[in-house]
Amino acid sequence: MKGKLRLDPAVVRRARALAAKAAAPVEEMARTHTTVSIERSVLRLAGIGGADAEQMPWANRLVDAVRDQVGLQQGVALPIWDALFRHRGVDLVGLAAKAAAGEVAFRIPEGRDRERARLAAQRAVEKGVRRIDKNRAERDRRIARLGDPAKPWIYLIVATGNIYEDIPQAQAAARAGADIVAVIRSTGQSLLDYVPEGATTEGYAGTYATQENFRLMRAALDDVGRELGRYIRLTNYASGLCMPEIATLAGLERLDMMLNDCMYGIIFRDINPQRTFIDQRFSRQVHARAGIVINTGEDNYLTTADAVDAAHTVVVSQLLNERFGLEAGLEPWQLGLGHAFEINPAIPDSLMLELAHAQLVRELFPDAPLKYMPPTKHMGGNVFAGYLLDALFNLVGYMTGQGIILIGMMTEGIHTPFLSDRDLALENIGYIRTAAGSLGADWHPAKDGVVVHRAHQVLAEAVELLERVVDESLLTAIARGTFGITKRPADGGKGLDGVVAHGDGYWNPATALLEAAR
Amino acid sequence: MKGKLRLDPAVVRRARALAAKAAAPVEEMARTHTTVSIERSVLRLAGIGGADAEQMPWANRLVDAVRDQVGLQQGVALPIWDALFRHRGVDLVGLAAKAAAGEVAFRIPEGRDRERARLAAQRAVEKGVRRIDKNRAERDRRIARLGDPAKPWIYLIVATGNIYEDIPQAQAAARAGADIVAVIRSTGQSLLDYVPEGATTEGYAGTYATQENFRLMRAALDDVGRELGRYIRLTNYASGLCMPEIATLAGLERLDMMLNDCMYGIIFRDINPQRTFIDQRFSRQVHARAGIVINTGEDNYLTTADAVDAAHTVVVSQLLNERFGLEAGLEPWQLGLGHAFEINPAIPDSLMLELAHAQLVRELFPDAPLKYMPPTKHMGGNVFAGYLLDALFNLVGYMTGQGIILIGMMTEGIHTPFLSDRDLALENIGYIRTAAGSLGADWHPAKDGVVVHRAHQVLAEAVELLERVVDESLLTAIARGTFGITKRPADGGKGLDGVVAHGDGYWNPATALLEAAR
């Protein structure tokens, strides 16, 4: 079937081939490097938790100690499980405490010692992987029992900064119709090279992503899901300096979706590109195992760039995110590729252009759930106009069969959402769904009309841009400001010092387990 | 061309034939009766104006005097112009004053006196008709010079009760984008069997329709139209006990559109059915001459009846309004047939059903401008929900090519519009037009889909109902509550005492002139 837009399959194939070509060198880099956060993830899978008196997680203390003494070229697993044999009766946290006090001498074990450490590490990490597997089965079981809501899933954000305010708001959102609740992180968390610990009450414009907060919210949503007879999905944010670890914690605490983009941290948080690409691969391997749906962040480009001018950059980025995702083991149904309704409402035919963009993405990625983001940039203080714009966004979402609809707030231009903003937003999409949910079936863009023309144009521009990216390399393209008109040189940004090339004999029990399974 | 709904032309023809059959006896009645208001219209065309100390118009005084003395079976023209010959130097107002003081003895002139009176009356009424003709030409000239806005025309209401508050609001509305301004009448005016005089400042929920108010508003809209380079149309309300006179005043003061329905007064104001049918015919003859577009009131049925259950009654009434209109000399482009977006938004697929209704009417009456009314009944106190509902109404209006869109107010469920409500409403439709004005071209209801199915069903129900109406007669159908689930017996309601059967030799110079022209 040709689809409503009559896209040329040859052009689509060419676009995918170019994306694979552009991604290849970066994939190779990711396969041959590790990062401090990947190594910490190994320990987290093996059960490390908690923090020292300065609130620095033990995972960080232990990895830093290994790094200081023997480097990370071989990974942390071998030196640490080797040390555990030499410090009988001590668990990972105990070892971390000792190491921090300078009481552990790490080494790269060889021969039988190496084998012994390898086996112990593997067994320890397997425990974590099994817990992830159990969570995945548990999710499937609950969905089977409670039933899965019809697509598009309605996605709502809570962002009070205080997990204990978030919980009632999240439950209220679910009761009012949300299928997915996302807890926005505190600004700045993505630049922390550690994951805070415990239940937190003091975030700015969001709540810290911590294992305990994950657990509390998971339990709260399970409760309300039971009450409502509907599985409520929990979402958080991986992208950032701790992408691998947060992905790991998400698997351990049965989160269902994670914001995880191969370039978001680079463009929007000025995280080093190499660090990001290496981290994203590991994090996606964990997501793949956990059955988590990732959400990518192309929507963000349209907040700094113009949504018409930069429409093709969204498509290019989606093709790259798809490529990196599949390479890491994600299935197509796990690719919640992002895009957004951000065209200036003052321009003529804006709705037709939005339909073109949304339908193009729908047809390019037929199996992906697609995360569709509401207008933000052109939301001002006129809350009535905002409510209307959100309604048309909802309509386009239904007409083009998006999988995940992030609910727009009429007060987007003003403040983080009030309880009532969210309730009104749900009424908004509820009305559109009931009244016009099936309008898309009667929508057939004319062969030579605005919509078809625009979709073809965007795809052509995407192919052209991909050709340039292949030519100059992805890292150069990023450095030149290709995405979100933000320039990020390959050696700039935060976190490059956490990147380490694999040495001969590098070994990571987590990667080994995750890759073996495929 | 078959249209989007694939209506069967044979069914459409049958519906029209049935409407003509149902209308025929009523048309015959209208041709053979007069009313006090028709007779007063003759005097108004001849230039009578003003009122006595009790604010009763001289037109009423004079017609009542004739009626008391000689009856109206011959019309008022002959006895009055006869009397004028016998009271030299006295004009119509003077005669009315004398008659009220009991100083005039009317008679039915015969022979040469009759001929003389006839000629004088004709000459006097011709003056009024010429003024109407001049106004029509003036309208054409202004439109040619200033340009006519593209359809749909945006129709806005002012309703402060005070003509001097109405004027700035109307001008503001035009500046903000209104193509048509309607001045709602004070509640209760339609039950007055006279037209108040002068500029008025004290209406309830509307402003009295008076010749002076018409004149003031006309001038104000001409001013703002010049400023804007766009002809702004002025609308008022004819239906009511004084339908013929208000239609006449509208022609004399260059109004452009008039609410004029063959049954509205019956159903919604409890005016006698015979009176209404007789009055509507004359009033439409005047509108035809004046080049005024009428707006019918089928939308109102959906405020007392359910918009889904009663959809076919709207179509039946439109066919009747069309039939009566054409019979009275209106051209198809003058038939602003009314309908509305009043389906309960809580029911599934409500937008699809609205599209079906609106498109059905569009295809049934391809040359009529169609007046599309916004949601009112399901507008509550949630102004955000209301704003959204209005937006979807606007969208349907554009998608189905309506000619005249009455702008919905988010505060419909609360109060008569604030200035800001109107401004927001115009922003609402402005956005829909700019963003989605061309969506209709890509809308093709599926052959077996909800929309097509619903449209066929409504048309079939309309034909069925028309068959019943033909069988039992239109007056009986009305008495049985067919329209707006309101029962109105043929002898009930207000104003029957103002109806008079033509006697032998009945003569009305206005009808004679208006009918001669065709």
Add this chain to the structure above:
Amino acid sequence: MNEPTVVRPYGDTTGDGMVQVSFTLPIPRDARAEGAALQLAEKMGLAPAMVVHVKGMGPAFTFFVVYGRVAHLVDLAQVTVVEREYPLLSAKEVNLAIRSRLRRKLVVVGATIGTDAHTVGLDAILNVKGFAGEKGLEYYREVRVVNMGAQVTAPELAARAVSEKADAVLTSQVVTQRDAHLHHTEEVVDALRSAYGDARRPLVVVGGPRFDPTSQERLRVDRVFGKGTTPREVASYLVHALAGAPE
């Protein structure tokens, strides 16, 4: 109960006091406009207030949207609740009460008064069809309903009440511009007084979406029903007022 009795408006955090306000000022959109809006917001108690939207409407008016925090407290203990002082009865109970205590049919005469032509609300209470799934008063076997429709003058209504020996007069008023509903209600009360003189006049019940249900004394009527009234509430009230308290 240890529920708090004093609360503040809630935006997204307990106690934040956030409210939204919009209004038009009859001033041009110029340098002063925002300051003028802030002044009004301040007088309403918003501090800090944030003008988030300013729109000039023609040369002489400006529309504003303002968000802000109010310090006002809402004391729930001070809220006067319009408690129904009578039990809500089923149709059966209503009929039974009338039969056993009034021993004849209860007669109501209903109308929309004055120039107001809105009948949907009145019909919702009177017609069999009813409202919100409840049948109207016509459905009650022991109630005789005279529905005069709309546009009825106060003297016409009073005369009919006399001739029908009405136990209760029910009036509906929907148009409220220039307080039309209040004036028309006064006219009804006066007309009934002159029709009945010192004789015991029927119960006067008024209804409509913009009436304040606590205003009966001000309006000199027996009962006021506001928006969302259901026929059963009215029937139960009539039984309570006219057929004594049920056992």
Add this chain to the structure above:
Amino acid sequence: MNEPTVVRPYGDTTGDGMVQVSFTLPIPRDARAEGAALQLAEKMGLAPAMVVHVKGMGPAFTFFVVYGRVAHLVDLAQVTVVEREYPLLSAKEVNLAIRSRLRRKLVVVGATIGTDAHTVGLDAILNVKGFAGEKGLEYYREVRVVNMGAQVTAPELAARAVSEKADAVLTSQVVTQRDAHLHHTEEVVDALRSAYGDARRPLVVVGGPRFDPTSQERLRVDRVFGKGTTPREVASYLVHALAGAPE
């Protein structure tokens, strides 16, 4: 001029005083709810007030929409207008003024501070691309712009100001939750104080959509720019403050 200086809100008639209000109360939607909303409306000065919409949101919150008349007057004479105390210059004039009066390039260091990552506003002022059709400061030949981007700490900014010999430090703050923008501004002021000691510190200019443009004293900065600021306003201000008053 005989313009009125005292006005009231305008619904559809001069003097009607009508306003719209919406808010949430942390109470269930029960019999008291509407009364509670009216109490708040009354405290805000709405009399009469009309609760037109009541929506329970879960078991513990209720949302209200209220319309009503306020008696508050707005006295236009009392409105303090933030008058621009400097003339708006063209790019040419700016360059000329700097060249002739400062006799060297004017150096600005800009950053979004703290954990705030919003750069669009800062870039709108600094980047060539500019805002609302006006080119940003980079476009001015006599201005040297150092744009540090976002997520910059106060000490980093202060250090860079010193090393670049900044004439002005421009900070942007968009996230305002828990008054983050105010706290971060304080941090900048303190960091500059410790970096410069008693030496003359650069001009401190802060901007962002939720800043109150009259708050410079409270914030201990030189100038505050709010929403909708254009680069030319900023350039003109810098010239005014750093290169003396133009002739």
